[in-house]
Amino acid sequence: MEITLDKIDxxxxxxxxxxAKISNADLAKEVKMAPSAVLERVRKLEQKEVIKGYTTQIDxxxxxxTMLAFIFIRTSVGFACSTNAATLLAALPxxxxxxxxxxxxxxxxxxxxxxxxxxxxxxxxELRKIPEVSSTKTTIVLETVKEQQQIIIPxx
Amino acid sequence: MEITLDKIDxxxxxxxxxxAKISNADLAKEVKMAPSAVLERVRKLEQKEVIKGYTTQIDxxxxxxTMLAFIFIRTSVGFACSTNAATLLAALPxxxxxxxxxxxxxxxxxxxxxxxxxxxxxxxxELRKIPEVSSTKTTIVLETVKEQQQIIIPxx
DNA sequence: CTTATGGCCGAATAAAATTCGGCGGAAATC
DNA sequence: GATTTCCGCCGAATTTTATTCGGCCATAAG
Numbered sequence: 001m002e003i004t005l006d007k008i009d010x011x012x013x014x015x016x017x018x019x020a021k022i023s024n025a026d027l028a029k030e031v032k033m034a035p036s037a038v039l040e041r042v043r044k045l046e047q048k049e050v051i052k053g054y055t056t057q058i059d060x061x062x063x064x065x066t067m068l069a070f071i072f073i074r075t076s077v078g079f080a081c082s083t084n085a086a087t088l089l090a091a092l093p094x095x096x097x098x099x100x101x102x103x104x105x106x107x108x109x110x111x112x113x114x115x116x117x118x119x120x121x122x123x124x125x126e127l128r129k130i131p132e133v134s135s136t137k138t139t140i141v142l143e144t145v146k147e148q149q150q151i152i153i154p155x156x
Numbered sequence: 157m158e159i160t161l162d163k164i165d166x167x168x169x170x171x172x173x174x175x176a177k178i179s180n181a182d183l184a185k186e187v188k189m190a191p192s193a194v195l196e197r198v199r200k201l202e203q204k205e206v207i208k209g210y211t212t213q214i215d216x217x218x219x220x221x222t223m224l225a226f227i228f229i230r231t232s233v234g235f236a237c238s239t240n241a242a243t244l245l246a247a248l249p250x251x252x253x254x255x256x257x258x259x260x261x262x263x264x265x266x267x268x269x270x271x272x273x274x275x276x277x278x279x280x281x282e283l284r285k286i287p288e289v290s291s292t293k294t295t296i297v298l299e300t301v302k303e304q305q306q307i308i309i310p311x312x
Numbered sequence: 313c314t315t316a317t318g319g320c321c322g323a324a325t326a327a328a329a330t331t332c333g334g335c336g337g338a339a340a341t342c
Numbered sequence: 343g344a345t346t347t348c349c350g351c352c353g354a355a356t357t358t359t360a361t362t363c364g365g366c367c368a369t370a371a372g
Contacts (some may be wrong), residue, residue, distance in 0.1 A: 013214055020176045024329060037332070037351045050218040054176035055306065057208040058169055062161065068255070070226070070264060088301040090302035099224070108226060108295060112307055120165045138198055139264060145254040146246035148306055150211065151268055153219045156218035181361060193320045195361070 001046055004048065007156050008033070011042060013050070014153045019052040025132040040143040060112060067113045068141040071123075072105040081133040094122055105137070116140075161206065163312050164189070168197060169206070170309045176210040183197065221268050223275050224297040231288040234245040237262040238288040250278055261293070 004015075011031050015022060024042075028035040045051045060066070073089075075082050081100055089098045089109055097110035113119045119138075127133055161169075167187050171178060180198075181248055184191040184307055200209045213222045216222070229245075231238050237256055246254045253266035275294075 006192050008220070013212070013219065016212040017214050018211070020212045023327085025327085035328085035354050036330075036332090036353075040350075048272065050215050050217075051275050052213040053210055054210065055174070056172040056176045056210050056229060057167070057305070058173050058307060058309070059206050059208055061167065062204070062206040063169065063307065065307050070257075072286065086301045093308055095302065096307075097303045099297040100299040100301065101305075102296040102298055114308075131213055138233070140258040141255040141258040141264070142258055144218075144254065145242045145263075147253045147255075147305075148238075149216060149252060149303075150215050150251075151215065151219065152249055152270075153214070179358085181358085190321050191359085191361090192322075192361075196319075 003050065005050065009041060010046065010153050011049075012038065013045070013106040013152060016042075016051075016154070017150055020052055020110055023106075048130040065112050067115050067119050068144065069111050069113075069119055070139045070141070071111060071127075072101075072110050072139075073133055074104065074135045074137075075106045077132055085130050085132040085140065088091040089127075092122070096116075161201075165197060165201065165206075166311065168194065169201070170263045172198075172207075173306050173309070182280045194311070214223040216268060220270055223271050224300065225267050225269075225275055226295045227264060227265050227267060227279075227283075228261040228293040228295075229283075229289055230260070230293075231262045232290040234290055241286050245283075247276070248273075248282055249299075254299050 012027065015027060016031055019097065024035050024039055027042075028038040031038060036102065042051070057059050060068075073085075075085055086098055086100070089107065090097055094111050094113050095109050096112055097108075099108045100106070103110045111122065113122060123136065123138070125138060164187050168183065171183060171186055180191050180195055183195040184199075187194060198207070200243070216224075231241055241273075242254055242256070244265065245251055245263065250267050250269050251265050252268055253264075255264045256262070257264045267275065267278065269278060279292065283292060
């Protein structure tokens with residue numbers, strides 16, 4: 001199944017990724033189409049899973065999540081990075097991202113917790129439980145200047 | 157100005173961060189309140205900027221953004237990490253995140269581009285333009301197992 | 313005790329989403 | 343080249359939803 005997006009699809013994506021709650025009527029005006037046609041396109045983009053979901057961005061500080069860290073994880077299996085470990089890591093709610101990376105380390109994960117104590121607890125209690133994890137290297141974020149997940153969408 | 161969120165606010169946040177497009181009526185049912193009351197709460201959360209925005213998650217591959225990388229950046233000013241460099245980095249659309257980090261390096265940035273060639277171009281043309289940047293260390297992502305920005309919201 | 317204040321309710325209204333029949337162009341089939 | 347099929351779009355009708363607003367209740371302040 002091939003996915004091909006035309007110019008208008010890309011326009012739509014560009015608009016709604018910046019503002020998921022724009023009204024369908026306004027969206028239709030922006031791309032110069034009938035609301036029903038635009039709705040149809042959006043539904044199809046959802047079906048094709050080009051659109052993966054609609055989320056609300058919440059200030060982490062407002063809900064007392066003050067600690068952000070990146071952790072490089074090395075696994076004992078060496079070459080082939082354990083998919084089992086990846087699955088276990090991904091299952092933790094504090095873990096926002098799990099990436100397979102090139103280089104000596106196997107994974108890079110992004111973790112958000114309430115404070116340093118809870119990060120410590122996570123590493124001691126959760127990461128140590130995963131048998132393949134042999135070592136970790138943690139980078140603490142002191143301040144976040146920019147954080148968005150918006151991606152660049154080509155014009156055409 | 158102090159921000160205090162009660163149990164229902166947290167409930168609301170928890171629901172809408174997973175699904176920004178839930179209807180206000182349904183949201184009201186979930187928290188067992190009148191739609192008007194819930195709307196009022198949401199508006200206040202927006203004003204307080206607890207809610208920072210509503211975004212649509214788009215599959216990067218569908219829009220031909222296949223390269224993801226994390227770059228550690230060291231700056232020449234040493235101790236006090238340059239806020240000027242941070243601003244310039246944050247201005248680049250390919251740069252999704254800019255973090256001040258603890259340790260020898262100054263910044264960690266997350267970058268998404270179409271391919272390795274455009275990542276190379278970004279580093280050569282854009283990063284080199286920033287005077288304070290003295291060295292970079294790039295980690296290429298081979299595969300992303302999990303990527304979400306949902307944060308843990310306490311029950312109370 | 314009286315008077316704000318803030319949050320909630322619920323009905324009324326305005327606005328939006330959604331449905332659906334039909335139109336027209338493009339491509340495929342004959 | 344005519345016919346048929348398919349797909350995307352339009353626009354009006356309908357349903358659903360958001361939004362507004364007056365009033366109620368509880369709490370706290372005067």
